[in-house]
Amino acid sequence: MDAEFDEGCGETKSAIHSWRYRHHFTYKADQGKNIIVQCNLCLPRVNLLSTSKTSTSNLKKHLDRTHLGCDARPDAKRGRKKEDNNGEESSYCQLKKIKAEILSKCTTQEKIDDLVFRFIVEDCQPFHVLEQPGFNKLIAGLTKGLHPMDSVTLFAKVDHSFLRMREELTTKLASVQYVCTTADVWSAGGGSFFGVTCHWIDGDSLERKSAALGFARMQGRLTYDSVAGRIRDVHAAYGIESKVQTTVTDNASPFVAVFKEFAPDGTDVNDDVGVHENVGAVLEGEPEQDMLLFLPTIQRCPSHTLERIVAEDFWQAVSQGPMCQLYYSTMSKVFSIWSKCHHLQVGMEAAEAIRKMALLVPAVIRWNVEYCALQKIVSLTERELTELSARLDVARLQPEEMDFLREYVAVFHPLAFALELFQAEQKCYLGLVIPTVLSLKNKLNEHKDSAKYFGDVIVSVASAIDTRFRELFASDEAKLATATTPQFRLWWLPDSEREEMCSLLTGEASQVDPCDVFEVGATRNVSTIKSEDDFFSYGSPKRTAHIQERGVAEEIHKYVEGTGKSLESLQDFPRIRQLFLKYNTTLPSTAPIQRLFSQKGNLAASHRNFLTDEYFERIQLLRYNINVCSVLNS
Structure with a gap:
């Protein structure tokens, strides 16, 4: 001092x-x-x-x-x-x-410009807000006379930030060995938008990383060649053509057909009938055979497959079963409650009382959201249900209908849990899918004999799971992804298949480049094991016959005999770790690309902001990549 x-x-x-x-x-x-x-x-x-x-x-x-x-x-x-x-x-x-x-x-002018830039990008604000007198007065009052940047400066800042973001992202991806992409075409407002996201696992921390690579408007007709060419261009722009393990898409037939036409080495892509609601038009035109547009292997979205089981197979079993009338009468009353709460057709006192009940109202009619809302209704006491029906002036749920809802919530809780697992981007790997589906079947079958209303529905859903996931169960890539995840190892396999899986692991591990094998530090757990252990049921660990070979085979043997469930245990098995990176980079869900499309107001932003397609894409990519790149955090 x-x-x-x-x-x-x-x-x-x-x-x-x-x-x-x-x-x-x-x-x-x-x-x-x-x-x-x-x-x-x-x-x-x-x-x-x-x-x-x-x-x-x-x-x-x-x-x-x-x-x-x-x-x-x-x-x-x-x-x-x-x-x-x-x-x-x-x-x-x-x-x-x-x-x-x-x-x-x-409080400098540069700092004010950065804050205003973040405000516009993060919240998808129109550019003309900079010209609003009230906004200018707000900034001047808070900063003792400073003013926000003008629109010319804003466009220049968008250009500069976008170039920095692309350079930084390209540098990050250059050091990554394996990546996975998700792609989709979304039709809205009379136009079609094409989006691509990229995902990889950090080589040191084994944390999942994600970024958006493209979000462009598709001009003209949607053809096989235009979609395939756009995917190729995006991959080439970031130098990841040879690193993409798979591209995950939803189960829409037109989009899957692109990969079927341009699949490498004549890979057969089994077409799963059904068109996703986000694809506005069927692809037109015949693909040009002389175009060498070889796309990565396609991976169907398991989350979407599970949603289709609910939307189609579950619904068909319920609507045709003996409790069809009970289901309709019960759900009609439930939807009446949701409708009145959603449209606020109640007085202030009634609304306050309902708010104290913490009643959930599904804003989007998707099954897992609907399930959570039903779960909340079932948790209400009889007095609260009576009060709720009276305040909303709706028909009261009868005792049999409440029993029906309670069994509904209890029986299909594993299904809702599985959907949540598949959509958890940061903690979900391809190796999670097979154990999740197998455990889901086991959990459903546990309720089959004791179910009063849903016995036949459980049988139908279990059969649909076998049919729709047959291709995944037969996939060597999915099996290797599961086997190299320490949480599961080979415990999910029957005894008769473990030796064959060991041989497959040994063959894959022997092809690992010794230069890629290195020691790693402490890592994070693959998932919240404590809560998931209550879900997964694949039997207890069993010993595998001793493998006489040394080297690679010995590492495989020690790995399958281990009991550690966290990714930290992979530091003792460097070859297995490399195989984990290779096969678990693939996401089991298209949730990231759906989040890119569903950001509030982004599809209408180009019209509201009077932006060109180029600047519209730049704003959306900056917005999505704010956490992975330092452009908006400097």
Whole structure:
């Protein structure tokens, strides 16, 4: 502290140098016979005080009045000296001027521009907000006279940030060995939008990373060649053509047909009948056979497959079963409750009472959202249900209907849990799919004999799971992804198939480049094992026959005999770790690309902001990649 005062005051001595409480103040400026200091005890509030160079009485009064806990004992009172102005502006005005200068240094024009830029990008605000008088007054009032940037500066900042983002993302992907992409075409507002996201696992921490690579408007007809060419161009722009393990898509026939036509080495892509609601038109035209557009292997979205089981097979079993009438009568009353709550057709007192019940109302009619809302209704007490029906003026649920809902919630809780697992982007890997589906079947069958209403529905759903996931169960890639996940290893396989899986693992591990095998530090768990152990049921670990070979085979043997469930255990098995990175980079869901499309207002933003297609894409990519790139965080 003495050094700070010496540096600020030069050779001029002041009484504060020898004062016992000088550490509570920081020198700021010289003011003739006085000095200006900042009270450290008042921080972070800027509180500048003026005191004579020959006396500290003014500072002691401040400590006594404001900071009694600092143990500054007042000395004997002294008479106040008459202030000597000498034609200069008053001490108060000078103090106010110095404070304003300090505040202006804390809030710079560059900082305001960055904050406004984040506001526009993150919230998808229209660019013309910069020209709104009220917005300009708001910024000027909060920043003591500064103003937001104009639209020309904003466009330049978008260009600069987009180039930086693309360079940074390209650099990140250059150091990644395996990546997975998701792709989809979405029709809205009379136009079609093509989106691509990219996903990889960090080689050190084994954390899932994601980024958006493309979000462009598709001009003209949607043809096989135009979609395939767009995918190829996006992959080439970021230099990941040879790194893409799979491209995950939904189960829409037109989109899957693109990969079927251009699949490498004549790979057969089994077409799963059904068109996703997001594809506005069937692809037109015949693919040009001379175009060498070889796309990565396609991976159907298991989450979408499970949703289709609910939307089609489950619904068909319910609507044709013996409890069809009971289902319709029960759900009609439930939908009446949701409809009135959603449209706020209740008085203020009724709304307040319902709010205390924390009643959930599904904003989007998707099965897992609907299930959570039903779960909340079932949790209400009989008194709350009676009060709810009376306040909303809807028919009351009868005891049999409530029993029906309770069994519905209990029986199909594993189905809702499985959907949540598949859509958890950060903690979900392809290796999670097979154990999840097998455990889902086991959980459903546990309720089959005791179910009063849903016995036949359980049989239908289990049969649909076998049919729709048959291709996945037969996939070596999916099996290897599961086997290299320590949480499952080979415990999900029957005894008769474990030796064959060991041979497959050994063959894959023997092809791992020794240069790629390295020691790794501590990593994070693959998932919340504590809660998921209650879900997964694949039997207890069983010993596999000893493999006589040394080297690779010995590592495989020790791995399958292990019991550790976290990814941290992979540091003892470097070859298995490399195989985990290779096969588990693939996502089991298209949820990321759906989130890209479903960001509030983004599809209408181009019209609202009067943006060109180029700038519309740049804004959306900047918005999506805010957490993976440092462009908006610098």
